[in-house]
Amino acid sequence: MSHDTILSVENLSVGYARKGLALDDVSLTVPRGGIVALLGANGAGKTTLIRAISGLLDHHHGRIESGQVRFDGRVVNALPPHKRIRLGMAQSPEGRLIFKNLTVEDNLLVGAAILPSAKRQDGLDAVYALFPRLKERRGQSAGWMSGGEQQMLALGRALIGRPQLLLVDELSLGLAPLLVRSIYEELKKVRELFGSSMLIVEQNAKLALGFAEQAYVLDRGRIALSGFAADVAASTAIRDSYLGTERVGNEGAHA
Template sequence: MPTTIPIPRPSAAPQPTAAPDSLLEFRNIRVVYDNAIEAVRDVSIAVPEGGIVALLGSNGAGKSTLLKAMSGILYTEEGVIESGSIRFRGEDVHHLAPDELVRRGIVQVPEGRRVFASLTIEENLQMGGYTRSNAAARERRDKVFALFPRLHERRDQIAGYMSGGEQQMLAIGRALMTDPKLLALDEPSLGLAPLIIDRIYEVIVRLRDELKMTVLLVEQNAQRALDIADYGYILETGRVVLDGTARKLAANEDVQEFYLGVSSSGRKSLRDVKHYKRRKRWLS
């Protein structure tokens, strides 16, 4: 498991407050698994409409838990929201079933892609558009093919025989078939080659700029995420420890050192990071 490097919370820093135009808000959320394990503690996050918000943090920081809470699937892992709320377009939605959340416009692409391996690309997309009329589904499919020409070229191919990058494209395309208002992507770059990651991230930017879609991007690859995000939050051990515009976070020395891998003295080794972690200022 990757080493968890805590980022110090700025002194007297208030919890982030939602902007008036926020599409999605997590308000003081606390999530507990199996009545014993606290995964997220008092987290408040605002996702403005039409922007890309990045959730950054090491493995186990609570990023995926927030997405599961948002998507209504915590129950599959014995997780519950013990306090706080999730609001979408000003309404509490944390009590809604997953299918109702999809109909409201909240759609998640989970980590690991999870396509229907025995179905073709075309059939996977049809499954994604089951809540739409036939005409609307065809229109959405054409938009997906325009975003991912490779899927169009191989639309009759069995999904299980596709490369990891192609499966990630298909997973995103299948989510887009629902015509989401908010698209949540959980580790979209995980395990992919750099050229494929470039393509995936180009599409994410197009979703914001051309389709005016709101994107919540969960990543461990902080550099990639901050390159395209408008705003970002850094989570450690279930808490927000730092937030700001993507430019502000990218310029922060601690973020550069522990998430971007560089500092004023150059790139740091894992040994340096572990030594730095033990310094007194990280113990607060």
């Protein structure tokens, strides 16, 4: 494994209790500082792969049957999620999963709890600088905010610890296309500011392929296609198996 790789998934197979394999011999790498898109239809195994990487399989009664997840050179298969996050991994989860009854600032402070207490205020300031909306709403209960603001909050909570690797799961889900674009703009800034590598799971293939450098396409638990984002976008196989012809070149069609 190269020193330039932050995350490598090696021949990973994952199963859930009393069900067949959800991932079958999947391999994937995220270069240090790189942005990788993970594409696939619903049920292709994207969320399972993210769970395997972040350590949430246990919570969903799934388990790694074979293969490994290596983060920053270290096999993390057996580490619980909070330890992986302390190693420098962070996740902006699907469905956002914010703390609805806590204030915006408390939500961010939960994310900041892995930092030494002296650095928490700096973390808050950095996130507020990135998302001024959150600063305006810092005293409000998170559950009362709009979908876009909640998505910003989930991202902010993940970013506050300045992760080396950011896992972004279904960021565009349920958001207006314009808003999605602006959040992606912010993500670009994040990479410039923090140097974080990113693994992006995205329904909107066109958007993701435009943003990422490399891409993987999952199909029924297997990697069907991988390569440079531009190549993947051009591939006819992906149009047939996943993107659907009418969706390519028509970003936001699902919104």
